[in-house]
Amino acid sequence: MKKLICTLALAVMVMSCKTTQEKTSATTINEVKVAIDLKNVTDDKVMVTITPPTFTTETATFHIPKIIPGTYSEDDYGKFIDNFKALDTNGNALAVSKTDDNTWQISNAKALAKVTYLVNDTYDVEGTHDIFSPAGTNIAANENFMLNTHGFVGYFQGKNEIPYTVTVSHPATLWGATSLVDNDPSNEVDVFHTPRYAELVDSPIMYSKPDYTTFNVDGMDILISVYSPNGTYTAKDITPEMETMMRAQKKFLGPVNSTKKYSVLLYLSDMKKPDAKGFGALEHTTSTTVVMPEMMPKAQLLEQLKDVVSHEFFHIVTPLSIHSKEIQYFDYNTPKMSEHLWMYEGVTEYFANLFQVNQGLITEDEFYNRMAEKIEASTRFNDKMPFTNMSKNILDKQYKDSYYNVYLKGALIAMCIDIQMRESSNGARGILSLMQALSNEYGNNKPFNDEDLFAKITALTYPEIGAFLNKYVAGDTPIPYNDYFAKVGVIKGSVKKPANPFLKGDMPYITVNPATKEIMIPPGMELNGFMKKIGLKNDDTLLAINGTAYNLDNIYELIMSSMDWKENDPITIKIKRNNKEQTLKGKVTLTMEDVEGLHFTDNSKAKIKEAWLKG
Structure with a gap:
């Protein structure tokens, strides 16, 4: 009996195991698992291993993004x-057959257990490609890894809407800054989950030695993480200004935004080495990647961060919470572009300027000057090109060079809509209320049809807004900016602006001796007031200013630092004249130049102007 029982038990166990095996083999795996190894970097390359979902087809196609x-x-x-x-x-x-730069076709896909590949980074080979640095990647073993995830992780065709689990192995000395939640408590492994590929691409991670600050703004947790290769700056150096800015942004937005966490990943580039050279930022739903030169003077860095980060932060409104189907279901390899860059980038850029005057971070005149500069710069582009058509075809060669105009004319389109809404509502409503209404109508997971947006905006606002959109955004009629400024009592006029001590417009007052890399004042160049007052002469060689030595290698730093000079600041310049070194001492004298600007002059429009800028 005992033997029989054992035999029966064994039989049951065998049957049970067999049943389990059969069940396992029939189980469909509907998840993509990713392993990224940052510990074992070889030849500046990172190994990535992908465990695929179950395939029932004979072939599988794997993509790395062509565009993001x-x-x-x-x-x-x-x-x-x-x-x-x-x-x-x-x-x-x-x-495996590689069908184009970004696509691999895998045979016998039913037997596929894993995909492996090595990833090269983009930062140290800039100049050989056109990838914008904040969208690029960095691999510096044991120092820094900029994981813009689209550069490391791909997707299987038809499987990009299923969950992803990403496991990152990294040195214990490095910490991953991200808005993703790490589900592994260990110091050398991070595990992240996203519901689909788009959320993974939307979630950059920067690994470096921990240098970060955190604070909370009205229920939103903010993370500021900094990588400064030479230790020039820390997160604490920039946090006070970032906190002031973000508190102002949250106050400006009011109920429009409900994001719970936002991360700023700041990579400071070493300009003396092969490193990132494309400065700016790239938006994500809950974070932004920022690249700036480490040599930039602190005041200038903070000013740049205020403008750049505020722009990216406002992307949480659009396109991140208000967007078309082209963005919701973005095709990373055969993309279809939306018609509405005027909103995604233009409204965002406008908000990045408007909130500063609204919250008292800049003066009204400074705001007017910024808008005037955008008008002037936008004249370099075809003003009769329908903006919707340009946007829809922005990847085509015919339109690609017009992209920068989305930050110029796009912002001006938003400004005119704002002014018109203020006039139509007697000051009660502006473009921020429109974005609130659109956010309520759509939101993160409900995209609109491109062709329906203008009608929806008109229904939510006024007939004048619909007419404006059709005539000036979809149409080929240039915007009469003066007419819109007149609605708020603002007119064009000449304004005084301090000139850069070393630049006259685009023309430099200095040059470089290519043999010695020394910075010189060219012979025959008419000197400006600053140069004359301090005692500089033609053919002088500039060796150092206020104790900092300058030459070709850091001439950019000289130009940037001089932008922060104030009238009557003390200054010491070490020069070489007739092969003899000498020191000039004095005070900064800024030359004022006349430029076309904007003024508020019509007091009868004061109420609507206040609603526009302060409402």
Whole structure:
């Protein structure tokens, strides 16, 4: 009996095991698992391993993005992938064919157990590609990894709407700054979950030695993380200004935004080495990646961060919570672009300027000057080109060079809508209330049809807004800016503006001796008031200013620092004249130049002007 029982038990166990095995083999895996190894970096490359979902087809297609949201540029991240392999459960290689720079077709996909490949970074080979640095990648073993995830992780065609689990192995000395939640408490492994590929691409991670600050603004947790290769700056150096700015932004937005966490990942580039050279930022739903030169003087860095980060932060309104189907279901390899860059980038850029005057961070005159500069700069582009048409075809060669105009005319479009709404509502409503209404109508997960947006905006606002959109945004009629400024009592006029001590417009007052790299004042150049007052002469060599030595290698730093000079600041300049060194001492004298600007002059429009700028 005992033997029988054992035999029966064994039989049951065998049957049970067999049943389990059969069940396991039939189980459908509907998840993508990713392993990124930052510990074992070889030849400046990172190994990525992808465990795929179950395939029932004979072939599977794997993509690395050709383009990502926010860049409007075809960058071909697949060019940075090496040694791509597809393996079965026994480690045998499956046949793979590379069909273009970003696509691999895998045969016998039913047997596919994993995909492996090596990733090269983009920062140290800038100049060989056109990838914007904040959208690029960095691999510096044991120092810094900028994981813009689209550069490391791809997707299987037809499987990008399923969950992703990403496991990152990293040195214990490095910490990953991100808005993602780490589900592993250990110091060397991070585990992140996202519901689909788009959320992963939307979530950058920067690994470096911990240097970060956190604070809370009206229920939103803010993370500021800084990588400064030479230790020039820390997160604490920039946090006070960032906190002031973000509190002002949250106050300006009011109920429009409900984001619970936002991360600023600041990478400071070492200009003396092969490193990132494209300065600016790239937006994400809950974070932004920022690249700036480490050598930039602190005051200038903070000013740049205020403008750049505020722009990216406002993207949480659009396109991140108000967007079309082209963005919601973005195709990373054969994209269809939306018609509404005027809103995604233009409204965002306008808000990044409007909130500063609204919250008292800049004066009204400074705001007017910024708008005047945008008008002037926008004249370099075809003013009769329908903005919707340009936006829809922005990847085409015919329109690609017009992209920068979205930050110029796009912002001016938003400004005119704002002014018109203030007039139509007797000051009660502006473009911020429109974005609130659109956010309530749509939100993060409900995209609109591109062709329906103008009608929806008109229904939510006034007939004048619909007429404006059709005539000046979809149409080819240039915007009569003076007419819109007149509605708020503002007119064009000449204004005084301090000139840069070393620049006259785009023309420099200084040059460089190519043999010695020394900075010189050219012979025959008419000197400006600052140079004359301090005692500089033609053919002088500039050796140092206020104790900092300058030459060709850091001439950019000289120009940037001089932008922060104030009238009557003490200054000491070490020069070489007739092969003899000498020191000039004095005070900064700024030359004022006349430029076309804007003034408020019509007091009868004071009420609507106040509603526009302060409402």
